[in-house]
Amino acid sequence: MSTQQQEQYKPAQSASGRQYDPKFTQHVVDTCGPKTSPRMLQIFSGLVRHIHDFAREVDLTPEEWLAGVKFLNETGKIWAESDGKRNEMHRLSDIIGLESLVTEIANYVQVDEPNYVPTSAAILGPFWSPNAPWRNLGDSIIQDPHAGTVTYMHGIVRDLQTKNPIPNVTFDMWQASSNGKYDFQDPANQSDNNLRGKFKTDKNGEYRLYCLRPTAYSLPQDGPSWQLLQSIDRHPMRPAHIHLMVTHEGYKPCITQIYPKDDPWLATDTVFAVKDDLVVDFKPLEKLPSNVPEHKGPGGPASRELELDIVLAPLGANASNAKPVL
Amino acid sequence: MSTQQQEQYKPAQSASGRQYDPKFTQHVVDTCGPKTSPRMLQIFSGLVRHIHDFAREVDLTPEEWLAGVKFLNETGKIWAESDGKRNEMHRLSDIIGLESLVTEIANYVQVDEPNYVPTSAAILGPFWSPNAPWRNLGDSIIQDPHAGTVTYMHGIVRDLQTKNPIPNVTFDMWQASSNGKYDFQDPANQSDNNLRGKFKTDKNGEYRLYCLRPTAYSLPQDGPSWQLLQSIDRHPMRPAHIHLMVTHEGYKPCITQIYPKDDPWLATDTVFAVKDDLVVDFKPLEKLPSNVPEHKGPGGPASRELELDIVLAPLGANASNAKPVL
Numbered sequence: 001m002s003t004q005q006q007e008q009y010k011p012a013q014s015a016s017g018r019q020y021d022p023k024f025t026q027h028v029v030d031t032c033g034p035k036t037s038p039r040m041l042q043i044f045s046g047l048v049r050h051i052h053d054f055a056r057e058v059d060l061t062p063e064e065w066l067a068g069v070k071f072l073n074e075t076g077k078i079w080a081e082s083d084g085k086r087n088e089m090h091r092l093s094d095i096i097g098l099e100s101l102v103t104e105i106a107n108y109v110q111v112d113e114p115n116y117v118p119t120s121a122a123i124l125g126p127f128w129s130p131n132a133p134w135r136n137l138g139d140s141i142i143q144d145p146h147a148g149t150v151t152y153m154h155g156i157v158r159d160l161q162t163k164n165p166i167p168n169v170t171f172d173m174w175q176a177s178s179n180g181k182y183d184f185q186d187p188a189n190q191s192d193n194n195l196r197g198k199f200k201t202d203k204n205g206e207y208r209l210y211c212l213r214p215t216a217y218s219l220p221q222d223g224p225s226w227q228l229l230q231s232i233d234r235h236p237m238r239p240a241h242i243h244l245m246v247t248h249e250g251y252k253p254c255i256t257q258i259y260p261k262d263d264p265w266l267a268t269d270t271v272f273a274v275k276d277d278l279v280v281d282f283k284p285l286e287k288l289p290s291n292v293p294e295h296k297g298p299g300g301p302a303s304r305e306l307e308l309d310i311v312l313a314p315l316g317a318n319a320s321n322a323k324p325v326l
Numbered sequence: 327m328s329t330q331q332q333e334q335y336k337p338a339q340s341a342s343g344r345q346y347d348p349k350f351t352q353h354v355v356d357t358c359g360p361k362t363s364p365r366m367l368q369i370f371s372g373l374v375r376h377i378h379d380f381a382r383e384v385d386l387t388p389e390e391w392l393a394g395v396k397f398l399n400e401t402g403k404i405w406a407e408s409d410g411k412r413n414e415m416h417r418l419s420d421i422i423g424l425e426s427l428v429t430e431i432a433n434y435v436q437v438d439e440p441n442y443v444p445t446s447a448a449i450l451g452p453f454w455s456p457n458a459p460w461r462n463l464g465d466s467i468i469q470d471p472h473a474g475t476v477t478y479m480h481g482i483v484r485d486l487q488t489k490n491p492i493p494n495v496t497f498d499m500w501q502a503s504s505n506g507k508y509d510f511q512d513p514a515n516q517s518d519n520n521l522r523g524k525f526k527t528d529k530n531g532e533y534r535l536y537c538l539r540p541t542a543y544s545l546p547q548d549g550p551s552w553q554l555l556q557s558i559d560r561h562p563m564r565p566a567h568i569h570l571m572v573t574h575e576g577y578k579p580c581i582t583q584i585y586p587k588d589d590p591w592l593a594t595d596t597v598f599a600v601k602d603d604l605v606v607d608f609k610p611l612e613k614l615p616s617n618v619p620e621h622k623g624p625g626g627p628a629s630r631e632l633e634l635d636i637v638l639a640p641l642g643a644n645a646s647n648a649k650p651v652l
Contacts (some may be wrong), residue, residue, distance in 0.1 A: 009422055010565065013429075015368075018431075018434050020427075020430055020431065020434070021430060021491065024423065024426075024427060024430070024598070025423070025427075027423075027598070028422065028423040028598055031558075031560055032558040032559060032560065032595050033558065033559025033560055034559060035559040036557070036558045036559045037554065037557075040557055041558070042341075042384050043386075043390065044385055044558050046380050046383050046384045047380055047422075048422050048423065050376035050379060050380040051376065051422065051424060052423065052424070052427055053376060054372050054373055054375075054376040055424065055427050055428060055431065056427070056431070057372050058368050058369055058372045059434075060369075060427075060428055060431060061431070061432060062428050062429070062432050064369065065419065065424065065425065065428045066416075069413070069415045069416050069419060069569060071432050072398055072401070072402060072415050073401075073402045073405040073406070073410075073413070073415045074397075074402070075398070076398060076399045076400070076401060076402010076403050076404060076405065076406065076415075077402050077403070077406035078407065079399040079402065079403065080399070080402065080403035080406045080407065081406065082602060083401075087395070087399070087551050089395045089398050089399045089402075090392075090395050093395060096373075096377065097350065097351070097354040097374065097378065098375050098377060098381060098391065099391065100350075101346075101351075101378055101381050101382070102381060102387070103351070103388070104346055104347060104390045105340075105346065105381065105382070105386060105387070106345075106387060106388050108344050108346070108385075110344070136563070231362070231363075231366055232357075232358040232359065232362045232366060232370050233358060233359025233360060233361040233362045234357055234358065234359055247379070255403070268357050272350070273354070273355055275443050278619070
């Protein structure tokens with residue numbers, strides 16, 4: 001926080017019109033010692049001001065504060081008791097939109113031409129694998145039987161500044177099966193790396209592959225996050241989506257998700273990861289290009305086609321310096 | 327949050343001047359369903375706005391957000407692994423001043439005469455006991471040997487509006503011994519209810535008793551709260567204090583703490599519970615009143631005198647309706 005902002009800070013008013021001690025919050029901030037790092041001081045000051053302002057605005061009661069303490073303890077308990085396998089605290093930050101907001105912040109790029117922008121980022125989620133196999137252009141990521149719709153997906157990856165295609169881009173993708181589960185979660189029905197694969201764009205910047213039209217699924221319907229969702233009368237659904245991680249040396253990585261345009265949960269995704277440019281059309285497939293063989297694995301020939309171009313921002317000025325989380 | 331406030335809400339700006347999606351936060355708030363209670367909606371909306379504004383203002387990075395998730399998980403883990411005996415989440419809210427702020431909010435009273443106000447509240451803390459023994463006026467709460475200074479404490483409890491003394495008030499007090507520990511924490515050196523007692527004011531609204539001049543002590547120097555204190559270069563000390571809970575039917579309870587005026591930690595109490603009117607003077611004792619016998623228990627005759635009047639606000643209009651936490 002700059003000195004100017006510190007001087008401008010005025011505590012929020014109570015919605016009920018009460019006047020609380022206007023110096024209290026600044027006093028708490030001012031107890032930070034001289035050895036505090038500048039970034040820690042900025043984060044601590046900002047967080048304390050906002051938590052205090054929240055408490056004052058809503059006239060937070062002792063019972064409500066203690067309920068909040070208990071709720072966070074119960075959330076941490078699930079992490080402790082599952083040996084870190086079930087991270088409800090992470091999920092809690094997702095359902096209040098915080099991971100999605102942090103993703104927007106990390107992927108901020110100031111663009112000169114508002115109609116030509118980098119492909120939006122969306123949250124990574126917990127199901128990316130560093131071990132996805134390399135596959136050839138035109139291959140399928142579908143290894144196992146499924147109840148889904150086979151889709152031919154293709155497109156061109158371009159440079160934000162030159163608009164030229166970028167060859168040799170790593171196009172890494174993963175998706176849940178038609179039962180809403182990823183390979184990790186579903187060893188009885190899925191082999192390792194089912195519905196995962198890494199491709200390289202060709203000399204024209206193009207990728208092409210077969211995948212499934214994705215299926216919507218629900219967050220777990222137990223635990224603190226589910227309690228919170230119920231108390232604010234919200235559903236636990238994520239819209240159907242395919243995860244993408246599109247990377248090339250010299251460009252900001254694009255970690256994102258795409259969503260079918262007719263999914264019923266787009267507007268109310270429970271983790272708020274949908275952006276307008278990520279909503280795509282799975283059209284009926286009319287004709288495969290001559291360089292792409294028919295799909296021969298589980299599910300038979302493709303009946304849908306998805307065309308999706310990706311725009312990558314070169315590393316450098318006007319972009320966030322934050323690294324994406326892997 | 328009133329409709330007017332909802333309309334006025336504008337997302338906070340990034341300190342770095344970036345423009346993030348101005349509609350995102352309102353979209354998250356708007357997903358709350360129609361069955362959400364009005365209070366839950368107010369609390370959820372307020373909290374989401376402030377957490378998002380915090381993230382935008384400081385351009386929170388994914389690494390910092392994940393560090394926060396991990397920190398809260400570790401804090402909840404201590405509660406889970408100690409079967410709820412060590413509540414680090416509660417302590418965390420204390421060292422950022424939240425319990426103290428909630429205490430101010432719960433004890434809010436609008437006064438007509440700014441120079442005559444109810445005695446300020448301070449946090450209850452974890453060491454109050456519902457089982458403290460009733461003692462007679464003039465008795466001592468000191469049961470066991472100690473290295474402290476015996477003090478004669480007395481005063482009058484008055485009504486905020488009439489200024490008249492209030493007879494038959496319950497004056498409940500507790501304090502740590504000169505080693506900084508309460509009876510619960512120190513069974514090797516202290517008998518049950520050492521340094522605790524409940525008294526009733528007499529027909530003149532007066533209480534009188536013997537206690538110790540209190541001793542400063544440190545919060546635990548391990549765990550997440552201690553980590554945070556170190557990262558913001560702060561000490562873990564609470565100033566010396568005596569806890570009071572002063573109650574009478576028809577009045578707002580006064581739960582508070584008092585502090586010796588020469589304590590070195592007053593200005594930087596690590597839980598921010600000091601208020602100006604709670605700082606008191608332990609004067610040399612000149613002469614006991616004729617109705618008070620000499621102190622005969624451990625520590626011998628008193629050498630100090632503390633005079634403290636208490637002002638209670640009648641229940642009713644212009645006061646917070648929040649109940650104190652017991």
